[in-house]
Amino acid sequence: SFAQQRLWFLAQLEPGNPFYNIPGAIRLQGQLNQQALHDSLNEILRRHEVLRTNFQTVAGQVIQVISSVTLISFPIIDLSELTGEEQEALVKQLAQTEAQQPFNLETDRMIRAKLLRLDQHEHVLLLTFHHIASDGWSIGVFVSELSALYCAFCNGQISPLAELPIQYADFAAWQTQWLTADVLDSQLAYWQNQLQGVPAVLELPTDYPRPAIQTFRGANYTFQISPQLTVALQNFSQQQGCTLFMTMLAAFNTLLSRYSGSEDIVVGSPIANRNHAQIEELIGFFVNTLVLRTKLESNLTFEQLLTQVREVALEAYAHQDLPFELLVEKLQPQRSLSHTPLFQVMFVLQNAPHSELELQGLDWNVLESDSSTAKFDLTLFVEEVNSGLKATFEYNTDLF
Known part of the structure; x- marks a missing residue:
C-alpha cells in the first residue's frame, strides 16, 4: 500500500531505527496457561498474513512477500529468583530494550512476543508490532481475537473465529x-x-x-x-x-x-x-x-x-x-x-x-x-x- 511504501522508504533512510515500533507491556496475574497463550498468538499470526509479511525489492520495486510459516518464537525469561525490587527494575529495563529493538523488514515477523515470569502467578507479556503491519485500530482487533482464542484454547476448544474473507x-x-x-x-x-x-x-x-x-x-x-x-x-x-x-x-x-x-x-x-x-x-x-x-x-x-x-x-x-x-x-x-x-x-x-x-x-x-x-x-x-x-x-x- 502507499502507506507501507512510505514506512519502507523511511526504514531505508534510517536503518535500524525503532521509531515505528508499537510496543506494549501487560502484567498478568493469576494462573497463566502458557500453551494457550502461545497457541493464541500463533493463530493470530496464521489468520493475518500482514504479520508474517516481509518487504523486498524486486527490479527496483518494493513488494510484499508473505511467508507461509506461522510460528512465532516466544522466549520466556525467568525472573523469579530476584527480589521484588530487582524484578520491577529489570521488567522496566527489558520493556524499554524490547521497545527500542528495531525490526528487519526483509526478514522479521512484524510482531514480537516475550514473556517475563515473575513467579507462578505473575507474568509480564511484552508485545511489539511494526507500524508497517499495524495501527491503533489493529490493536483493538488483536485484543479481541486474543481474548476469544485464549478462552477457547484454555478449554480445549477450537478457534471460534470465522476465517477472514480478505487479507491486507x-x-x-x-x-x-x-x-x-x-x-x-x-x-x-x-x-x-x-x-x-x-x-x-x-x-x-x-x-x-x-x-x-x-x-x-x-x-x-x-x-x-x-x-x-x-x-x-x-x-x-x-x-x-x-x-x-x-x-x-x-x-x-x-x-x-x-x-x-x-x-x-x-x-x-x-x-x-x-x-x-x-x-x-x-x-x-x-x-x-x-x-x-x-x-x-x-x-x-x-x-x-x-x-x-x-x-x-x-x-x-x-x-x-x-x-x-x-x-x-x-x-x-x-x-x-x-x-x-x-x-x-x-x-x-x-x-x-x-x-x-x-x-x-x-x-x-x-x-x-x-x-x-x-x-x-x-x-x-x-x-x-x-x-x-x-x-x-x-x-x-x-x-x-
Missing part, C-alpha cells in the same frame, strides 16, 4: 487499482488548493536549535483533564454543533499560534481509513494522515475559529482517500532532512473501537512504557478514559 495484500492491490486518474485528480485538486503557500515549518520556540538532520529521539509528558472539564467540553462541543475532536483541535491550534506567533497553523491528524466493512476485522496499516490548516486572524473569537476548524475537518474527511504519501509526492513541498514535510505537529484523539482484554482466570493491567521516540516535533494524544481525558505530549528531545 488484497486491500493494497485494490487501493492501487481504485486510485485511478479521475479519483486522484478530484482529490488532489482540493488538497492543492487547501495547502497552497503552506508554511514550510511551524517555528515553535525550542530549547535547542533544530538539528540539520531530524532525529526521532523523544519523551512523553502525560496529564489528566478532570471529569468536570471533560463534561463541560463535551456539552460545549454539542452546543456548537462540533465534535470533541474539533473543539480540542481548535484549542490546540490557539496554543500553537500563541507560542509560535504564526496565524497559519498546520497540524497533521490520523484517520482510521476503514471505509469498508470487510477491512474492519483486519490487522494492518490502514490509517491515513490528514493535513488540517487553520488561519487564526487576530480578531477571531473562539466560536469563529471553531466554525473554521469544523469546516476544514469536514472537507478533509470528504477528501480522505488520497494517501498522505501520494499527497507529498504530488505537492512536492521543499524537502529538508531537518523536519517532516507539510506539518511538524500532530494531534490525535484516540477513539478507535477497542475491546477489553479478557483472559480466562487472569487479572491484567497495562504497564506504562515510554518508547523514547518521537515521530514529529510535537504530538498531542488525547484519550477518553473513565476519569475524564488523558492527554500525552510526545516531544522530540533534541528540540525540547
Whole structure:
C-alpha cells in the first residue's frame, strides 16, 4: 500500500531505527496457561498474513512477500529468583530494550512476543508490532481475537473465529487499482488548493536549535483533564454543533499560534481509513494522515475559529482517500532532512473501537512504557478514559 511504501522508504533512510515500533507491556496475574497463550498468538499470526509479511525489492520495486510459516518464537525469561525490587527494575529495563529493538523488514515477523515470569502467578507479556503491519485500530482487533482464542484454547476448544474473507495484500492491490486518474485528480485538486503557500515549518520556540538532520529521539509528558472539564467540553462541543475532536483541535491550534506567533497553523491528524466493512476485522496499516490548516486572524473569537476548524475537518474527511504519501509526492513541498514535510505537529484523539482484554482466570493491567521516540516535533494524544481525558505530549528531545 502507499502507506507501507512510505514506512519502507523511511526504514531505508534510517536503518535500524525503532521509531515505528508499537510496543506494549501487560502484567498478568493469576494462573497463566502458557500453551494457550502461545497457541493464541500463533493463530493470530496464521489468520493475518500482514504479520508474517516481509518487504523486498524486486527490479527496483518494493513488494510484499508473505511467508507461509506461522510460528512465532516466544522466549520466556525467568525472573523469579530476584527480589521484588530487582524484578520491577529489570521488567522496566527489558520493556524499554524490547521497545527500542528495531525490526528487519526483509526478514522479521512484524510482531514480537516475550514473556517475563515473575513467579507462578505473575507474568509480564511484552508485545511489539511494526507500524508497517499495524495501527491503533489493529490493536483493538488483536485484543479481541486474543481474548476469544485464549478462552477457547484454555478449554480445549477450537478457534471460534470465522476465517477472514480478505487479507491486507488484497486491500493494497485494490487501493492501487481504485486510485485511478479521475479519483486522484478530484482529490488532489482540493488538497492543492487547501495547502497552497503552506508554511514550510511551524517555528515553535525550542530549547535547542533544530538539528540539520531530524532525529526521532523523544519523551512523553502525560496529564489528566478532570471529569468536570471533560463534561463541560463535551456539552460545549454539542452546543456548537462540533465534535470533541474539533473543539480540542481548535484549542490546540490557539496554543500553537500563541507560542509560535504564526496565524497559519498546520497540524497533521490520523484517520482510521476503514471505509469498508470487510477491512474492519483486519490487522494492518490502514490509517491515513490528514493535513488540517487553520488561519487564526487576530480578531477571531473562539466560536469563529471553531466554525473554521469544523469546516476544514469536514472537507478533509470528504477528501480522505488520497494517501498522505501520494499527497507529498504530488505537492512536492521543499524537502529538508531537518523536519517532516507539510506539518511538524500532530494531534490525535484516540477513539478507535477497542475491546477489553479478557483472559480466562487472569487479572491484567497495562504497564506504562515510554518508547523514547518521537515521530514529529510535537504530538498531542488525547484519550477518553473513565476519569475524564488523558492527554500525552510526545516531544522530540533534541528540540525540547
